[in-house]
Amino acid sequence: MALTIDDATLPVVDLGPLMTGTQADRTRVAAALGKAARESGFFYIINHGIPQEQVEATFAASKQFHEMTRSEKMKYWCGFTTHHRGFVPYEENGWDFPKTINFNEAWDMSYEAPADHPDYLAGWRMTGPNVWPDLPGWKETVSGYYDAVFALGLKLLDTLALELQVDPAELRQHINVPCSQLRLLHYVANDMPATKEMMGIGAHSDFECFTILATGGPGLQVMNADDVWIEAPPIPGTFVVNIGDIFETWSGGQFKSTQHRVINSGRERYSMPLFFGFDYHAVVEPLEKFRTPEAVARYPPMAAGEHLMRMTTKGFRYMSDARDKGVFIPDYEIPDENPFKREAKQPAQG
Template sequence: MTETAVLPVLDITPLAHGSFAERKAVAEQLDRACADAGFLYITGAQFDPAVFARALARAKAYFAQDEAAKMASYIGGSLNHSGYVPVGEEQFANATPDLKEAFDINCDYLPTDGRRPLLGPNLWPAMPGFREDVLAYYEHVTGIGRQIFGAFALALGLDEDFFDAHTQHPPSQLRLIHYPHDPAAHDRPGIGSHTDYECFTLLHATTAGLQIVDRDGEWLDVPLLPNSLIMNIGDMMEIMSNGRYVATRHRVKKVAQERYSFALFHACDYDHVVAPVVRGEVPRYAPLKSGEHLFNQTAQTFRYLKERVARGELVLNDAVPLDSFGRNVEAARA
C-alpha cells in the first residue's frame, strides 16, 4: 500500500482476480487503513470507466432540467425513499440546510413478508436512458462492494463469505449529488458534518470539496486521486468491528464550483441485527437493527419525514442521535 499526503491508497484488484493469499494481503492492508484513518482511496482493475462516464452524463442532464420537471419525481412521493431531493430538503441536527440537490436510488425489492420503509419500487424520472445507466452504475459498484465485504470478513478474522448471507437484499442506497455553482459558498456547507449510517461508503466525485475530521479534531481537505474511489467507514462497521474501525465525521465545504458526486452506501439486509463480530472481545456496542437504524437516521434528516414524525404519522423505534458514532469532534472547527 502506498500513501498520499492525506489518505492511504489501496489497490483492490486481487479481490477480483487474485489467490486467497493475495486477497488476504489486501484484507490486512484494508484493516490497517480503516483502523488508522477510517478513510482511504480505492483503486482497482475492476473499475469500468465507461459505466462511471455514462452515469455522470445522465446526472448532468437530469439536474439541468427545471425544478418542476425534477420535482415530478420528488422523494416524498416514493414508497422506498427514492427520487429527487431538492436543495434545502436535508438538514443535519441544528446545522444549516445542505446546499445541494440529489437523486436517490434505493433497494428496488419487494419483501414477501411485509413492507419495509426503505425497500420497494424506485421512483424513476421519465428521462430516456436514465434508469438504465444509473442502475448499471448501482450494480457495478455494488459488485465491487461485495468484494470489499469479503475483505472485511477476512480482516475481522471471519470466513471470507461471512457477509454473503447478510447482504441478499440490503437497503444500500446510491445518491447522485449535484452541488450547484455558488460563488458565496465559502461560508455555507454543501453537506453538514456527519457520519455515514451503513457499513462503508464508496464515493466518486468530479471535484474536491470533501473534508474529514482528523485525530486532532481538525478539518482536513481530501484531494481527488485519478481513477479511484474514496471509501469510508460507517456506523455499522464501527459496531461490527467493536470499535477497531471508527466512523469518521466528514462534510462537503466551500463548494464554489459545480460539483457532482456519487455515493453508494453499502449496508446489510434490513432485518439483520448488527452487533460486534470480533471473536474473543467483550462487546462495546449494543446491537441494533440494520434497516431500522438507517430509516431512523434518515427520518431525523429529511424534511418530509420529519414532518410526518411531527404529525404522528411516523414513530421512530429505538432511534439514536445523529452524532452517536465517530470520533469526538468538539474541537473541530466549524
C-alpha cells in the same frame, strides 16, 4: 492539472490482486484494507475493476437529470414515496432548514425490492421499488453503475472479513434485500459563505457498512486520526472508501467510522456515493471475537434499518415533518446526535 495517487492525503489500496491474484495476494490486500480501516477509516482504492468510462457515463446521466427544470424534477419528489426514492431538493436536507443549509440536491435510488415486499407495504422502512425519470437510456446507465459498484462492495466485504478472520458468510447472511443506497449528488452553485450553517454537506459519519464514492470535484474533508480536518481531493481512476457505523460496531471499535463533510465552495459539483447497507431487520452488534465487555457496553445491539431510519429522519425535512404530524410513528428513539460522532480539534474551515 489532474491529481495522481502521489497527491493522495489518505491511504491508497490497490485492489488489482483481488481480481486475479493468489490467496497470498488476497491476504496482502486484506491487510492493507484493515490497516487503513483501523488508522483512518478513509482510503482510496485503485484497480477496482470498474471502467472509468462507466463512471463518466453515470456522471453524465446525473448531470442530465439535474439540468432539468425544477418543475420537471419535482415530478419525482422523494416525498411522494415512503421509502425515500427519487429527487431530493436541497431544502429537504436537514430538519432545521433554513437555519442550516446543505447546498446539495440528489437523485436517490437503492436496491430494487418488489412492490409486494412486506417492508415496502409496511411503509417507512427504506425498502421497495425504485422510481425512474422519463429519460431514454437513463435507467439502464444508472442501474448498471449501481450493480457494478454493489458487486465491488461485496468484494470489499469479503476481503474485510478475511482481514478480521471471520467467515464472509457470517456477514453476507445479512444481504438479501439491503438498504444500499446510491445518491447522484449535485452541489448547487451559490454565493453564500462557507460556515457550519452553510455547507455542502454537514459533518457526519455514514450509517451503513461502508461507502464507495466517486467524486467529481474538490470539497470533501475527512477528520483524521488526530481529529483534524484534512482535504480528500478527487483522483481520477480511484474511488474513495470510508468505513461506516455498522463495521465499526462489528469490529468492536477497531475499524473507524470517520466523520466527514463537504464544505460549501459555492461552485457546482457532482459526486456519487453508494452506501453499502444491510437488510432492514439485520441486528448489528460486535462480532463474537470482538465482544469484550467494553465493546458490548459501547455498541449495544441495533437493527441496521432502524439506525438508518433514526439518522435519515433527522437528515430530511419531509421525513421529520411526517413524523411530527403522526404520518408515521417510529418504534425507535431519534437521538439528538449520531452516537458515532466525534468533534474536530480545530474550527470549521471556510
